Amino acid sequence: MRILFFGDVFGKPGRSLIMQELPRLRHEYKADFVILNAENLADGRGITEKVAKALWHSGVDAMTSGNHLWDREEALSYIAKEKRLVRPLNYPANSIGNISCRLEKGNLALDIICLTGQMFMPPCDSAFHGFDTFWNSRKEPEIPLLVDFHAESTAEKRAFAWHIDCRAAVMVGTHTHIQTADSEILPGGMAYITDVGMTGSHDSVIGVKKHIILDRFVNNIPQRFETSDKGLMINAVFIELDNSGKAREIRRIWTKEELQ
Ligand SMILES: [Fe+2]
Ligand SMILES: [Fe+2]
Numbered sequence: 001m002r003i004l005f006f007g008d009v010f011g012k013p014g015r016s017l018i019m020q021e022l023p024r025l026r027h028e029y030k031a032d033f034v035i036l037n038a039e040n041l042a043d044g045r046g047i048t049e050k051v052a053k054a055l056w057h058s059g060v061d062a063m064t065s066g067n068h069l070w071d072r073e074e075a076l077s078y079i080a081k082e083k084r085l086v087r088p089l090n091y092p093a094n095s096i097g098n099i100s101c102r103l104e105k106g107n108l109a110l111d112i113i114c115l116t117g118q119m120f121m122p123p124c125d126s127a128f129h130g131f132d133t134f135w136n137s138r139k140e141p142e143i144p145l146l147v148d149f150h151a152e153s154t155a156e157k158r159a160f161a162w163h164i165d166c167r168a169a170v171m172v173g174t175h176t177h178i179q180t181a182d183s184e185i186l187p188g189g190m191a192y193i194t195d196v197g198m199t200g201s202h203d204s205v206i207g208v209k210k211h212i213i214l215d216r217f218v219n220n221i222p223q224r225f226e227t228s229d230k231g232l233m234i235n236a237v238f239i240e241l242d243n244s245g246k247a248r249e250i251r252r253i254w255t256k257e258e259l260q
Pocket of ligand 1: 008039040066175176177
């Protein structure tokens with residue numbers, strides 16, 4: 001099974017890049033399933049039905065999310081009904097959205113979940129306990145499981161990886177928008193990376209126009225965030241699983257358009 005996973009797709013620049021490049025990448029990697037983290041799709045804040053629709057149309061099969069998923073009130077009913085989109089499962093039980101999604105193609109099947117970290121993040125329940133509860137309730141544990149762990153702390157992500165290795169087939173970290181160079185297959189057979197990074201503008205501070213963020217840091221002047229559209233980059237990983245659901249390969253994808 002061959003999977004492409006894109007790190008947090010940020011605003012219109014990120015969406016346009018996916019729509020433009022996905023047909024080529026899907027063909028190049030012979031991907032069975034394409035997944036992206038959608039928490040920043042709509043101008044960096046959450047998701048809307050309209051922007052999601054364009055991405056489904058371009059060939060995306062499933063979307064994970066994170067702390068920004070519910071930023072847009074107008075999207076809550078869409079989040080509630082969209083079966084291909086998953087919310088963090090360790091948020092309160094009555095949170096809006098589905099906690100898991102299954103992709104199927106021929107004789108291939110992949111389950112997808114996401115969780116958020118507790119360190120330097122909005123409040124949520126323990127991802128460790130949340131994962132265990134989910135795992136113990138699975139009716140078909142033989143189906144490979146892809147986990148997006150959406151968290152700030154590298155230590156929490158690394159610890160979580162050791163916790164779920166031997167159970168999950170893939171753990172992709174997201175949220176920091178910076179790709180880490182530590183992709184590997186852990187001893188239990190799980191493909192792992194601390195953070196896949198961001199698909200959007202490289203000439204920015206994690207997606208936002210850099211002068212706005214600099215003004216906050218240097219002059220303490222708060223301004224409305226605006227999405228940068230310069231130096232577009234793709235941050236993704238390609239993962240291949242063998243027939244037993246163990247990882248055979250994880251490969252980082254990092255491309256950047258040079259500034260004019
Ligand atoms: Fe994000
Ligand atoms: Fe996030």
